[in-house]
Amino acid sequence: MAASTLRARWGSGPWAGTLRSAAIGCVLMAILMVLPSFLSLYWLRLLTSVLMLAVIAQGMNAMAGFVGYPAFGNVVFFGIGAYGTALAIAAGFALGPALLFGAIPAGGLALAVGPLLLRLRGHYFAIATLGLNEVVSALAANLSGLTGGAAGLSLPLGAGTAGDAAQRAYVGFATLFAASLLLGIFLRDSRFGYGCRAIRSNEEAAEATGVPTLRVKSIAWMLSALLTAVAGGLYARWVGFIEPSLVFDMAISVKAFVMFLLGGAGTVFGPLIGALLIESATTLAWSHLLKLHLLVLGVTIMLVVLLLPDGAQGFVARHWPTVRDRLRRRS
């Protein structure tokens, strides 16, 4: 089918944007399905961690990007997901049900404290979520009877070789990544998503238009928590050992924050773009400039904030029309 016909059929109409994103998502998933057979174990693991970070960044994007609430301490849900899932696996549950033991407490916590913390805005909210992470992390470190405390928690090895385990982790995170794209499309195009974006843009006017702002914010945070917690659970199964300083590590939140900002806040694919760019940069810096890699990362972050305030997707959206016109004029 010619591109113009495609555009005529899909490029307009009420669901054009949704269909386009769904189509891009399907192509991405197809690529992710065939890719493992071409990759060495090293690259497979790297891709798995990119997908994991893209999911965590999407969780951050859901709150900070779409609703405009910088949920900086979102890593708390990653930790809860990791511990809940690890404890359930240790108690003999299969991975699927075990993930629920991480996700349900995380979502429940967001719903429980959301109506309180979401009355704060801007950096006050960000600091409150940091506090939440500190509290839960301290609990995990001190309830040694349940969690093993600061010594951490080891999981029994799964069946098969190291390659099999890496394969399983990849499939798990790829599936979760698909779910994160669906969440992004939902937050952009649904009625609920309109409510979220209205809150980001002007909360008082949103409330006056009939958006039940506190409920919408709480539910959005719960969705963000569920996604992040399942990522935590898959991570626990993947690495086989967790400890509080590992899964409640603020560096995970910082990375997720930089990634969704770099990719484009409030966009569907921004978190993936950000995760790809940052992880490639980090890996390159690691392998070539071992002593300087943190410096490189730091400078990258500063450049992003200065040069791409609306992210890669926003940058392209802003400059694409000009580029397209120039190309057209030339041809």
Add this chain to the structure above:
Amino acid sequence: MLLDVQDVSVQFGGLRALNRVSFGVQEGEIVGLVGPNGAGKSTMVNAVSGALGRHRGRITFAGRDISGLAPSRIAEMGLVRTFQLVQPFRGLTAIECVTLGALYGSGNDRPTSVPAARHLAEQVLDFAGLSAVAGLACDTLNASQRRRLEIARALAARPKLILLDECLSGLNSSEIDQGIALVRAIRERGIAILIIEHMVRVMATLADRIVVLDRGEKIADGPADEVLTDRRALGIYFGTTA
């Protein structure tokens, strides 16, 4: 009575912003709320729309007590306001802004899908004369377009009563005429209007009834032509001792 305000008082610290004010709006009626700066007009709008949170006295809308309800609940019942300082939704386009009104707003005949809401938004934008700027970002519109966008957003919320808070201030003469025509067209749809406005010309041409506030007290309430010829009310309104 669609909106019934009974003995409403609001105290801000030592300042009594409203003192036992009562008035009402009938279905399909245009009521003007006038008074000098600091008279309590905006406080009244905030009390009625729920933005204030608490007040004394009783406000009923469509027969139900709405005192203390969240603004979103009040909007859902069909009482929708515009903002005096035009508050465009930054980052949303004009059509998205109006679609938002259609998706939320009043519970009556609410569109059941986003495309249906968008379709309604297109009609409302056309009605408000904004079709040409539908795809533009809200915050790039000029003053007159922003005012009309505020009205369109409220209108898409399918209100029974629309609260227009100084929706024509800062506009030039021909833009005001367009605004007046728009408000009239809204009334023809059977929507009651409570309009807060400084300009006597607007009030004289639009309002069926006028309520005059001064320093938190109601000092006049009656048919527009009577109130506008009342020397005392006019004197306070214009700040002269005519």
